[in-house]
Amino acid sequence: MTLLTESSGNYSWQRPHLIKNKNKRAIIYLLAVAYIIFTFISLKIDSQRIILGLSRSQKYFADFLRPDFISRWNSIVDGILESLTMTYVATVFGIIISIPFAFGAAENISPKPIYYLSRAVIVISRSFQEVVIAIFFVVVIGFGPMAGVLTLTFSSIGFLSKLLAEEIEDIDWTQVEAVKATGASWPQLMTYAILPQILPRFIGLSVYRLDINFRASAVIGVVGAGGIGTTLNAAFDRYEFDSASAILIVMIAIVLLGELFSSFIRKKIK
C-alpha cells in the first residue's frame, strides 16, 4: 500500500488487500482455486441422470405449484400439533436442564472439574445434528414423539448452556459485590445481583431455541421421531408432491408467525 503524500508525488492508491503479504496471498488464492477445480472434477456429475430426472420431475414441479391442502388435511393438522407439542415440551425440558450446565460451564464461578464436565456435555450435544441424535433415540425407545422430545431436549441443552454460560462469564462483578456488602444471603445474591443481569438474554435465547426446535421437529420425523416430518416423509414416499407442498407452506407460515412472536418478545424485554 502506497501512502498518499504530497512529497512522494504518487497519487496511485490501491485498495488494501485482505492478506498483506504478496507471496502468501498468491499461495492462498492458488490453493483455493486448485481445491475448487479438484472437487469439481471429483464430483462425477451424471448429466444423463439429471436430464432424465428433470424431464420426469416436470409433473412433480407442476404438483408443487398446486398445493393440495384438502386430501391430507387431517394428518397435516395432526402432524403440526404433534410438532408444536414436541417443541414446547422439549424446550421447557431443555431450559430446566441447561441452567445447571450453564453455571457449571461458566469459567468465573465454576470449579475446574465441573467446568470440564459441563463443557464436554456441551460439545457432544452441539456436535451431532438433530437427525443423528434422533436415530439413536428411535433405536433406543422406539418410534413416536417421545424420541423427538428427547432429541430436541438433548440438542437444546448444548445450545442454551453454551450461550448462557458466555452471558454469565460477562456479568458485572461490582454489582454482585455491592449486594454482597449489604449482607445478602446466597439466594438473595442470586435474585438481586446475578439473575437480573442474565435474565433478559436468557429469555431471548429460550424463545430463539423454541423457533429452532420447531424447524428441527419437522426433520427428525423423517427418521421416525414424530411430528410433521413423519407426515411430510409419507407424502414424499408416495410421490404426493401436492400434499408435500401444502405441508411445506403450512410450515413456512408457522415459522413466520414464530419469528414475529419472538421478535415481539425480544422487543418487550429490552
Add this chain to the structure above:
Amino acid sequence: MSKKNYNWQLKSTLRILKEILFWAAGIWLFIYCWNIISARTIWPFVYDGAEQGSKLLMRMFPPNWTYFLDLLRPIWDTITIATLGTLAAILLSLFVAFLAAENTSPHPLLRQLALLIIVTSRSVSSLIWAIILVIILGPGVLAGIIAISLRSVGFVSKLLYESIEEIDRKQVEAVEATGASKFSALIYSVVPQVFPSFVGTAVYRWDINIRESTVVGLVGAGGIGLQLNEAILGLKWPDAIIIFMMILSLVLFSELFSAKIRKTLI
C-alpha cells in the same frame, strides 16, 4: 428531609400478579402438551430405554478401527458438500441480499420477492431439500451441495442485508461526491463496510454446514450419512461408533478452524 419509604421491592405487586398468571398459563400448557405426547408413547419401551441404550453402547465395543480407512472418502465428500454448498450460497446471497436491503433494493416488489426467498430457504431444512433433490437429480454429492446451498442462502442473505441496512450513509455520500459511478460507489463505500461481518457470517455458516452435511447422506445425497444409515440399519454398531467419532472430530476441527479464520480476518 421528608419521610422516605424504605419498603423497596424489586417488582410492584401488580407485576408479581401478572407474572404468576403468566407462569400458571405456561405450566398449564406444558401439562396439556405433555399429556398429548404421553398418550402417544408406548411407555414400556421408554422404561426399557436405559437398558436398551446401555446394551447398545456395549455392542459398540470393541470399535472396528480399520473401518476408519473406508470413511476417508465419505469424510472428504462431506467437507466438499459443506464447502461448495457454502460457496454457492454466498454467490447467490450477494444478489438476494442486495435486493432485500431497503436502501439498495431497486424496487419494493423485488424486495418482497427476495424476502420470500429468504423465508422459504430458512424454514425448510437441508434434509428436506435433499429429499426433493435426490428425486430430481439422483443420489450423489451434487444433490447434497445444492440442498446445503438452498438452505444457506436465506441465512447468509438475511445477515448480509441487515448489515447493508445498517451502513453509514456518509461514507457513500463522500465517495459519490468524488464523482464516482453508482457501481464504484458500491465497491468503495458499501462493500468495505459490510465485508468483515459478511466473512464472519460465511465462515460461521460453513461451520454449521459441516454439521448439516453429515446427515444429507441419510436420504442419499452423499457424504458420511450414507455410511451411518448403512451401519445403523445393518446393526453394525462397531462401525457406527467409528462414524460417530469421525463426525465429532470433524465438527470440532471445523469449529476451531472457523474461529481462527474469524479472528484473523476481523
